[in-house]
Amino acid sequence: QHRGLNYPIMNMQERVLSVLGCRYVDDVLLDAPWQVTREMIATLRISVVVRGTICDTDVRDADDPHNIPKEMGIQVELDSEESLSLAVIAQRLHERRSDLFERHRKKATQEDDWYRRKHGLSSRS
Numbered sequence: 001q002h003r004g005l006n007y008p009i010m011n012m013q014e015r016v017l018s019v020l021g022c023r024y025v026d027d028v029l030l031d032a033p034w035q036v037t038r039e040m041i042a043t044l045r046i047s048v049v050v051r052g053t054i055c056d057t058d059v060r061d062a063d064d065p066h067n068i069p070k071e072m073g074i075q076v077e078l079d080s081e082e083s084l085s086l087a088v089i090a091q092r093l094h095e096r097r098s099d100l101f102e103r104h105r106k107k108a109t110q111e112d113d114w115y116r117r118k119h120g121l122s123s124r125s
Helices: 012-020 038-044 067-072 086-095 097-118
Strands: 049-052 075-078
Touching: 038 067, 067 075, 086 097
Parallel strands: 049 075
Antiparallel strands: none
């Protein structure tokens, strides 16, 4: 519910690789819980929890997943230099949907042709 309709846009591996590509990131917790808990902070020895000012959800009140880090004084909010959000990405993908579909179709056809040539199979009927 807090992630919106039809999200995530990228699969888990793509998201992890994107985050790990950031020079400020040391590690990524796969399938992390929505709420940051004291147990999680202690177990993983988390020293800082960071969030940008651009947030894709409206939970900055009682249901804020960063309430515990805030209470502990380890929450840091950085000014987001970009206004990029999930909604903007989804809109861009929607606008380019036909281009992306055609690109994927061409690649799939090329891959199929390559596979058939490699294995000596007859061309498509």
